[in-house]
Amino acid sequence: MTVSNAVDVYRNAMAQYAGHVQLITTEHDGVRRGVTITAACSVSDNPPTVLACLNSGNEKNAIFLKSGKFALNSLGLRHRNLSDAFAGFGGLSDDDRFTLAKWSTLATGAPVLDDALVSFDCNIVDVKPMSTHLILLGQVEAIHFGKPGEPLLYFNRNYLGS
Secondary structure, eight states: OOGGGHHHHHHHHHTTSOEEOEEEEEEETTEEEEEEESOEEEEEETTEEEEEEEETTOGGGHHHHHHTEEEEEEOBGGGHHHHHHHTTTTOOOHHHHHTTSOEEOOSSOOOEETTSSEEEEEEEEEEEEETTEEEEEEEEEEEEEOOOOOBOEEETTEETTO
């Protein structure tokens, strides 16, 4: 591996790392934002804390910092079209993306997907800038269990099983 191709090599390697597809959502002053991500995980169970990584190069993601809250919504196989929409495929506005599903709120007011496998409603307790991304650490304030099902996984630049 040379420096000139290091990014490509790394991206190709990470494509072999399967990830559970999530929607991270927030709301601030009546404006909702949601993004499809795979970089999310548990940090601790005491207090319950999760982390999620967001692209810092997208100016629209600043709303997560302004709101101080997010919901991490775990997607199932039935959510593939929703995942694509929140990843920006199809060119829908943020508002139009939210019309594709039913949403509720729990403790923080962040949008929670009603039929997610599980949703973690969080207050942001720390933000770590790291290269091209922001690492959001969220203390879980409420949990919603939706309809059970198989998880939506992303592997080798496609949904697993596609």
